Amino acid sequence: MKSFAYVSARDVPTAVSAIAGSPNAKFLGGGTNLVDLMRGNIEQPDTIVDITRLPLTGVDLLPDGGVRIGALVRNSHLAAHPLIRSRYPVLSQAILLGASAQLRNMATVGGNLLQRTRCLYFYDTAAACNKRAPGSGCDAIGGFNRNHAILGVSDNCLATHPSDMCVALAMLDATVEVESTRGVRRIPMNEFHVLPGDTPHVETSLAADELVTAVELPSVAVAANSRYRKVRDRASYAFALVSVAAALEVTGTTVTQVRLALGGVSAKPWRATKAEEVLLGAPATEESFRQAAAAELAAATARPGNEFKIGLAERTIVAVLRELVTKGDAA
């Protein structure tokens, strides 16, 4: 690990000016991702700005019925919060299916948004990786890429964003609030993470000196009938091969509202807008679900190692929708 300076910030202005002053600085949330990366010399910040004492730990109901979540709320706290459990069960489920209880106790909302890929070559400093060392190449392309992306990939990078929480946030149309010495910005969740293109080392639209202060969830009535499914190699404590966050409203036999997002398939939580278009107004049948899933995955590109994810994603989408119909009927 490289030596670094340590700064602890007690309020937001101190935090953002600390980082503005040092070009190669990083915020420290729960540290469950950053510290691992520093140990492996993948991240080598000169300065660490510890933000765990910032007063950004509230989960509050907004006047418009939405919910505002402070960036330093711990993952376990958020998953257990009554407002989340009752209004956005999908978010609570997604968080609880990620990592382990110990990690969730440490991990923060901001850190979860900004956690980095689990690409095995990204972690191996001897491997070529455009994300870690821009321009060095991508060993995953001809190598072991079973866990890699199938949507929105480029010839420079196939990495996925590993978060479960973010898939639910994308489905819920969350907004990320960020702050720097230049002021406050609000970034729609769908624009927060960016596709690799020619610059896989750029993962979000956040500037280096910006602090995530909060995530806001709009009021989403359909979220009451929502579900997160995660397909993985082991029953607990493993990253998603594919995951699906979905919410569905069926009136009579017609889909009247639908939201769908996929995890484990792209460098960002993948909002499945094509599938949503196919579904909206369509009959709530297995047939429509299949068509919707196929429409979304038509643009998928896979390598021999991760080809299975296309079919897996399709079947998982269908299975979740099917379940939401049954559940919606019962409710």
Next chain:
Amino acid sequence: MTTTVATQGGIGTNAQRPDGALKARGEFAYSSDLWHEDMVWGVTLRSPHPYARITSIDITEALRVPGVQAVLTHEDVPGTNIYGLEHPDQPVLAEDVVRYQGEPVALVAADHPETARRAMKRIEVAYEVLPPVVNTEDAAHGRAEPLHPNGNVVRHVKVRHGPQDVRADVVVTGEYEVGMQDQAFLGPESGLAVPADDGSVDLYIATQWLHADQRQIAVALGLPPEKVRLTLSGVGGAFGGREDLSMQVHACMLALRTGKPVKMVYNREESFYGHVHRHPARMYYEHGATRNGKIVYVKARIYLDGGAYASSTGAVVANAATLGVGPYDVPSVTVDCWGVYTNNPPCGAMRGFGAVQAAFAYESQMDRLADAVGLDPVEVRIRNAMSEGAVMPTGQVVDSPAPVVELLTLVRDKPLPAKGNDLTDMPGGVSNTTHGEGVVRGVGYGVSIKNVGFSDSFDDYSTVRVRLSVIGGQAVASVHTAAVEVGQGLVTVLQQITRTELGVDVVTIEPMDTSIGDAGSTSASRQTYVTGGALRAACAAVRAALFERIGHTDLPLDHDKIVEVLGTDVIDEVVEWRHRPTYRLDPETGQGNAHVQYAFAAHRAVVDVDVELGLVKVVELVCAQDVGKAINPEAVLGQIQGGTAQGLGLAVMEEIQLADGKIRNPSFTDYLIPTVLDMPPMVIDVLERPDPHAPYGLRGVGEPPTISSTPAIVAAIRAATGMALTRVPVRPEHITETS
């Protein structure tokens, strides 16, 4: 450290483990807890390349780092820079070539581990990278560049039994593959070397075989063995992965050079590079049978990837070959098994030792045969099952109970579990992947055979010293041996045997070290048998000495009698004990009485498979195993559960992912081992059919359950899905056929 326990309990009881409570409370001192005033820290620079020529090593910059005490390369190896468990072929530190990713190249000692790591990064090694040899079959058949002077075949074992080239009415063939499994012990490699003024060294280390380590270290250090003293430190699991040297020589070299105690601890990633793994296998099988399902012949070609250095590949090959048709009567056997060098990570001992790979293939074949002749999978196994008196493919007669039919019947006849309705009972578990829709149930069987102890003419023995004395009015027996406790419960078993043999309650197990003779490795399911046998003999010698004092021999011994007879005397007996000899396999025919004992286990697996998503939930595992005599019944259950879980891991998730010789997943985030949510409840039957040749009639316990659980689980998944599934671990994409 001396453990003294006054628990009651001789053999056949569930005597309490002396280390149990400490381990449960987190107070047990593992080797990673070792500490010495004034110690420095050692680290290892390893090759990033699977195959490369080293053109230069420059340590100048590393030596300049403040706090660095020594930087060593192959030039500093004081003795012979070559070692190996069975066959010396591995350098202590690489000279002009590296043959696997992770091969040690240089060592650094510094006053802080971080300083040592930073200095290590300043060592400049120039490599000329070469294309790695990774194809096992090419390596076996001379189609790859030779990586060692004698070519790439470490060993080729041929077994020719009965008439060759026979024909049969029903023929089933198959090609099977087993991925590379890791022992995944929880306590990474660690040790502490302490130099002495006379140029000798003491090494405190977590290992499986103190004397084999000592012999190899002494040669590498150029010291007589008595100048290299080893003491066992707390071992956090082994499973074969500690049978070869890791840091042993390195720590001693650094200690002798710096004159200071040197501690080395691998982290999890380094541990993946620091020990051997289970041989990946590719296997081609052909079974010929009658229309009634009686096997007529088995032909097999088995390729085991030994990786860069021999380790125990030779013995693993012999096991896979001689046990390659399973616990069945087969009149005609033609097996060829190769173990080869490649530039993959070295492979060697892991629980099941060659029998695991073969069992996946022969049990898969038995299911194919059952299908082909229209029989139930248990029925076809029963029709072919061996029994006492059977002749092995090596010509060896099985001269102790072989209750294969009984084991199969026991697991078959257990009631089947009901369908679960809790989420944790479902494939995908709490991941919410299904609530029962698309879920198909399957049932599968597996049965295994494993040799116990060292084979193939190896002089397999153990040494035990027992001292009987009276301390404060209490008779106390102390047991000294170099047989190591790796977590399996040997210390408990030694106490139990001593209590039974001598009638004393208080049995002290002395630290395990090399100040006494060799006890052999804690592997091959052998310590209760061999060191247990030696201890029984040592106790008999102590008893004889006592009786001599009394003057007659027909008294039952009890505590008060011992105290009265012994007074202030001490009886001290050392015994070296060996089991029946084994013999070399004939190199052309593989014939010979190569094994001393066989052990058997059978499993039934019940799985629920989400066929849409390819997820498997193992719902229940039933196991029946013959242990001859359960010295500690609860410890036996623990071995069966643990072994079964390791087999489950191989069946559905555990694999070291290799790409061009490089390990892609050297972490427990990416190398998945089963958690409690993956491991189902077990129903276990323990049979006790005594082996008349073994102490107390016992049989080795640790390995058989690992062997049969994998094929049983895969058979169950096949039954649920109708898929062929010829490779383990089985992954979702294999079940959904999307890859």
